[in-house]
Amino acid sequence: MVSRPELSDHRKKTSQEMYRLIEELYPICRSITGNGVRETLKAIGKLVPLDTVEVPSGTPAFDWEVPREWNVKDAYILDPYGKKIVDFKQLNLHLLNYSIPFNGKMPLTELKKHLFTLPDKPDLVPYRTSYYKEAWGFCMTQHQYDSLEEGEYQVVVDSTLEDGHLTYGEYHIPGRREEEFLISTHTCHPSLCNDNLSGIAVATFLAKELAASQPEFSYRFLFIPGTIGSITWLSRNESLLGRIIGGLVITLLGDDSDFTYKTSRQGNSPIDRIARYYLNSQREGHSKIRDFIPYGYDERQYCSPGFNLPVGCLTRNSYGEFPEYHTSADNLQFVKPERLAESLEVIQDLVSILENNHYFINLNPKGEPQLGKRGLYDRLGGGNEGKELQLAILWVLNYSDGDHDLLDVAEKSGIDVGVIIHAARLLREKELIKPS
């Protein structure tokens, strides 16, 4: 669409910065609460001026309440010979997320009730959680599990699960209009890169660049734990929701797949139309458009029937559909700087269409205006018509009726929306159209 030759260097630099942020955040043990989230938000806060919000345990949030806060000092298993065979400090996925404190000895049979593996991917450590049922457990490869010998094992889970806070980050960029666009990304996953350090990195740099651009709309970025985070935020911000004209849940943006857009529940809101148009025209045959389904990421909360917000979800690969999903293979090798940069650019393109996609009124709607006298027409008639911008001018004029926005004109005409936006800008300068 809009070409960005000036970006190539800038883009390379940004791609490196996004990847560096992921490297920095990878070792941290995040969960839906706890110090790992605070550390993560602090790192983001060095790049954009983030508000950090602390919501006390027990605070009601619609049908839910904010859970106790979970923190881990250490966790490991010693084998019958006293050898540390599983170590949280080496890979935080080894610990069942939200494991309650435990310290004790037990035979292998008993221990096995607390072990999780992936039998069909025997080299990988799974990611497992137990937020709402008190339990402790460890995750390991199937190979390791199969090699465990009979005997007494020592288990240490030096964690705390106590009243504390749920922590999330929020960044509001005011635009010329109060209507706002929401970008939401989850922060509750421990050492998993695509899901969702990629989303965190792209959101951070998108926010940074948008803040510098004096946008038309306002933009609100949420860095929140999945499910309970969005529900908590919604419960505290109901009065804001009327301003939300669109939004994107972003995640899984660092892998090699092409893009997938899942529409909002409304299905035809502005961001749905823009993403459908953009992916179909710019990445035709590669990208996927999927209708809303009520599971996936936090769009399921934003799109619950009581809110029905126009929030879609942009990913590359889809939730649960790639082998590295929710395993130790979703690591620093699985995400790539150039993919992050491409993801950032796609979202910037969507935002650019959103910012420019207005409804116009033709100020001279009876017959065509005389374009020649305004320098908008190749003055020597009769030759081969067809210059795209001239056609775009006729399309914009004819459909500046208050019922069609520029995206409609692009779709009707088959002319790139960037050219249509350019034509509208020229016509507006000549006072032949005005925003409706």
Next chain:
Amino acid sequence: MVSRPELSDHRKKTSQEMYRLIEELYPICRSITGNGVRETLKAIGKLVPLDTVEVPSGTPAFDWEVPREWNVKDAYILDPYGKKIVDFKQLNLHLLNYSIPFNGKMPLTELKKHLFTLPDKPDLVPYRTSYYKEAWGFCMTQHQYDSLEEGEYQVVVDSTLEDGHLTYGEYHIPGRREEEFLISTHTCHPSLCNDNLSGIAVATFLAKELAASQPEFSYRFLFIPGTIGSITWLSRNESLLGRIIGGLVITLLGDDSDFTYKTSRQGNSPIDRIARYYLNSQREGHSKIRDFIPYGYDERQYCSPGFNLPVGCLTRNSYGEFPEYHTSADNLQFVKPERLAESLEVIQDLVSILENNHYFINLNPKGEPQLGKRGLYDRLGGGNEGKELQLAILWVLNYSDGDHDLLDVAEKSGIDVGVIIHAARLLREKELIKPS
């Protein structure tokens, strides 16, 4: 859909009973009026408590009036040698239905003006009627016709066409709601099995089983002569019509073809949506859905523009599209017990969806409710999602907005409507949804 293991024995028994009813009714000479209809209704009345309605000849019915009643004692032709070559008592199709009384001699040339054959199916006797033009005639095979010798023929039609009554049967099964569903089947055909003893048999046993089931809706069964019967019933029951939320004309249900559903004139009424969904999902690639056309069976009266009732038509083969149609080949060999049973089951499945397909309201519409604390969620998160019932629960919750019924949810989700109905039942028990 809903599996019915308990049916296999019951179903076998029912299939035999339906076939036996057909065997009993086959020899009777039915028409749009007369004792044949009374005898037929009496046989049905032994199985379900049928009301028999007698409407006097001359009674006006919209643009029509009830015709004189027709009865036959005997009818035959003697050849020049005095041999009975055509005998009504052997096969009632031989007599042109509604033939006026006649007794006389004539040469072959004259006789031929009163003979009907099927030149392209020379072994079959056609079925012909002359309800509204006074005439007499006989139907025979083309082979017999070709073998007739010159000479004097003696013709006897010992019939009566006199003021009497039009007779039909009606059976109303009250449900928990007054809104009713109509099942209509025609009773005017003489010795033709698929068209329409199959419809009579299936309707009878459907009524019997529905009456035992305490249904949600009320059900009304009509056993009526085609065209004049439905017009007469409509003219006598206009005040009832507002209660009809759907209906089916059923016929042609005993042959080997797969099912055909012809929509009501409305095209998207509940029974249209249910039949379309059911045949497309359960008998995909085999069954046919056809748009309403203003000819066929009694749906053309129910769907006339002054009523426009949501009444579709369910058949296997279609009206006029199989070689046995309206011939002596539509006999006891042409219909099969197991096909009748399968037809009964399909209609029962449609009725079951109708009974359960409600609109619901989510009582906790802001964000998802916490399913775990209600035992509706696999409590150990992070693993492979995808159990169908759990997805069904999320779909029902999200679309319990008063605008989507369970059939919509089944279609949107691709999950079988039986599972969706089950999920809705669970959510209703937990008071997470209520009917809207």
Next chain:
Amino acid sequence: MVSRPELSDHRKKTSQEMYRLIEELYPICRSITGNGVRETLKAIGKLVPLDTVEVPSGTPAFDWEVPREWNVKDAYILDPYGKKIVDFKQLNLHLLNYSIPFNGKMPLTELKKHLFTLPDKPDLVPYRTSYYKEAWGFCMTQHQYDSLEEGEYQVVVDSTLEDGHLTYGEYHIPGRREEEFLISTHTCHPSLCNDNLSGIAVATFLAKELAASQPEFSYRFLFIPGTIGSITWLSRNESLLGRIIGGLVITLLGDDSDFTYKTSRQGNSPIDRIARYYLNSQREGHSKIRDFIPYGYDERQYCSPGFNLPVGCLTRNSYGEFPEYHTSADNLQFVKPERLAESLEVIQDLVSILENNHYFINLNPKGEPQLGKRGLYDRLGGGNEGKELQLAILWVLNYSDGDHDLLDVAEKSGIDVGVIIHAARLLREKELIKPS
């Protein structure tokens, strides 16, 4: 559809007369103003009683104003040897249309700035205009251009560009109703036959035959210069526009291609529906239906958003899509009498559907009326149904609900609209339906 056996002779005669009109008009130098237009209208006026309207130069017309009038006495170029190498009198395309007066000598390099050719069609002379930028110029073949020798050339453009008038023709045929249908064709092209003497010829003979037929609707024919002509007419007739229930811009009707219908901006107005139905059913697989685009012929003015009139455009080949377009090859050989006649017949068929396509109300909407007693039904039932007119009668009865016109019935039933119109006529005679 409606067969026209009586037309074959009449049609042959008409086709010759249309071609003869084109032959007469071909040599005349037309433009958006001037005596060539007057001469053209005078020739048309001998066939139909045309009003000729003269609008003074400088008259405002929305964003435009009527230009000065252009006339040419002579124009040529003499080569360095004094030989006349380009001569307006031989072919008026040689002169850039609207060339200002000029008389002078210049070297070849200077002359070339004023010459126009078609490098990729080196044998053809292009058609070029310069209405709104003062210029002079000549058009020639590329071969001739390439053969020009260095030296002094003498250029003479003996034209005038002075205050005068814009001239157009208008013919109003009153029908039984005041609502009117517009036929518009452009008259501004010089020696080009398909574009647009074919449109002029077909419009003239269509008007002649319509005037003799006592039509239901009124018809208004416009013979106007492109763009400025339609804008001028619209600016002078705004009060009339509410009466226009449809219209056609007609042009490019004499070549060998099949038909193209470009819908009005409304897309589904009566003439759009009729043309789509007609071309899809009568010329299936050959003709093209195109959605409205805001360039082409005068439909772009009629369909500008301030008017949005239901005016489509009927052509054979499309604007700009054939090699002869706007060149000297669009000559008397390029258009054929039989193609003109076929075009006339297609438009007459469209008009015939328009005249007959009403909404009806069934006067006996409860059940079917008894057709037999009115002679509308094959009285011997039970046989093979299927005679098309009888089905058409049932379709018209069922959909005479005030919401479906006869074209809807034709589309729903798949029965030719001519048969549907015939059925409606019979039902109206029997007082079973009335117009709604």
